Amino acid sequence: MTVDPNVFLAILAMAAATVLTRISGLLLIRFVTIGPQQRKALEAIPPAVLMAVIAPTALVTGPAETLAAFATALAATRLPLLASVATGVIVVAVARALIGA
Template sequence: MTLDPNAFLAIMAMATATVLTRVAGLVLIRFVAIGPQQKRALEAIPPAVLMAVIAPTALATGPAESLAALATALAATRLPLLAAVAAGVFVVAIARALIGA
């Protein structure tokens, strides 16, 4: 197996950009006052990202996955993110067992 120097440099550049972005966010947030509206907006990001990840699967596959996506979306409005994902996994497992998909 050979390592292409250009690919290696691209990977290192992307890793550096990712780390710098995260560190800059942690440093800069200390100088920003977060009000109630900003806090609500920040809390809405994880469920929004979760739905963006699972929506294509829900729309491109069968009814069990669609039910699981709906259950995950509903759970994400009230539960922590990990619990919402667990609810979706549980629903898809039960729906596949019942529907036979």
């Protein structure tokens, strides 16, 4: 197997951009005062990203997945991200067992 130098450089550039973005965010946040409205907006980002990722797939696959997407969305309004994902996994497993899909 050969490694294309252009592909290797592209991977390195993407890795560097990712690391620099994360580090700069951690460094810059020290100079920002976060009020209650900003904190609430920042806390809404993970569930919004989760739904943006799973909604297109969940709504075109089957009834168990659609039900799990709605359950995950509902759970994301009250639970932490990991608990919301776990809720979706449990709901899809139970729905598939009951529906037989």
